[in-house]
Amino acid sequence: MLEILEASALAAGQAIMEIYLAGPSVTYKRDASPVTDADHRAERIILADLAAAFPDIPVVAEEEVAAGRVPDIAGKRFFLVDPLDGTKEFVKRNSHFTVNIGLIENGEPVTGVVYAPALGLIYSAAAGRAKKALVENGKPAGQWTTIGCRRCGDRPMALTSRWHNSPETVSFLTDQGIEDSEAVGSSLKFCLLAEGTADIYPRFSRTMEWDTAAGDAILRAAGGETLTTAGISLAYGKRNQPDDSDFANPWFISRGRA
Ligand SMILES: Nc1ncnc2c1ncn2[C@@H]1O[C@H](COP(=O)(O)O)[C@@H](OP(=O)(O)O)[C@H]1O
Numbered sequence: 001m002l003e004i005l006e007a008s009a010l011a012a013g014q015a016i017m018e019i020y021l022a023g024p025s026v027t028y029k030r031d032a033s034p035v036t037d038a039d040h041r042a043e044r045i046i047l048a049d050l051a052a053a054f055p056d057i058p059v060v061a062e063e064e065v066a067a068g069r070v071p072d073i074a075g076k077r078f079f080l081v082d083p084l085d086g087t088k089e090f091v092k093r094n095s096h097f098t099v100n101i102g103l104i105e106n107g108e109p110v111t112g113v114v115y116a117p118a119l120g121l122i123y124s125a126a127a128g129r130a131k132k133a134l135v136e137n138g139k140p141a142g143q144w145t146t147i148g149c150r151r152c153g154d155r156p157m158a159l160t161s162r163w164h165n166s167p168e169t170v171s172f173l174t175d176q177g178i179e180d181s182e183a184v185g186s187s188l189k190f191c192l193l194a195e196g197t198a199d200i201y202p203r204f205s206r207t208m209e210w211d212t213a214a215g216d217a218i219l220r221a222a223g224g225e226t227l228t229t230a231g232i233s234l235a236y237g238k239r240n241q242p243d244d245s246d247f248a249n250p251w252f253i254s255r256g257r258a
Pocket residue numbers: 031033062082084085086087088160161162163164184185186187206207208211
């Protein structure tokens with residue numbers, strides 16, 4: 001399965017880069033977040049690939065949900081797709097945007113691919129192994145290398161959102177005595193924890209499950225974890241929540257090895 005997901009993410013990323021170079025057309029969704037022709041084109045590519053290869057696995061995809069199309073996932077494994085995470089970065093011509101495909105089984109992210117086309121980097125994970133490759137001309141160049149979280153030292157390096165940071169995140173870093181932090185866009189934050197170049201990603205502002213599933217799968221396979229503020233492993237497939245919309249995540253803290 002993983003190779004099919006990787007190939008689909010690479011194809012979607014190539015379409016995104018064509019639009020990136022030509023200049024995307026931007027509109028704004030009901031929640032005022034930007035969406036571009038690249039989001040829609042990349043999602044169509046991924047949905048077609050998944051439907052052809054895995055017709056029985058439901059797919060929850062960001063723009064499909066925005067259009068009101070949500071499949072029944074009850075009791076099933078399912079895909080979460082964010083065709084272009086970091087749309088704001090993309091629009092501002094910053095390279096921190098990613099293609100994301102994650103597979104959820106029993107509420108856990110078990111398989112994932114994150115592709116950052118402008119950086120030429122692809123990360124993936126399945127069966128407890130996380131790996132990374134450079135991408136050239138739309139294909140992995142050279143060998144995939146296995147990646148793993150580092151053990152956190154005396155000076156933890158934190159990652160924060162570039163556009164959606166919050167006062168609570170700043171307070172958390174102060175309370176924990178964390179002095180070093182870097183703002184990084186999109187699901188790349190999970191990948192940097194997974195490859196052992198940072199230690200903690202506190203997310204005290206809103207995300208949706210498709211923003212986090214693929215990166216979280218890679219982080220967990222690399223030896224890290226994502227916990228809610230109650231200390232419980234972040235679960236996926238959250239529907240019919242009393243006071244929130246479907247597939248919204250609570251605040252969470254992702255980290256490498258303690
Ligand atoms: N108010 C809000 N409601 C829902 N999602 C939000 C949000 N603010 C930010 N996000 C999510 O945060 C993602 C960007 O994360 P980051 O800030 O770490 O780069 C966005 O992904 P998209 O770019 O796919 O829309 C979006 O889904």
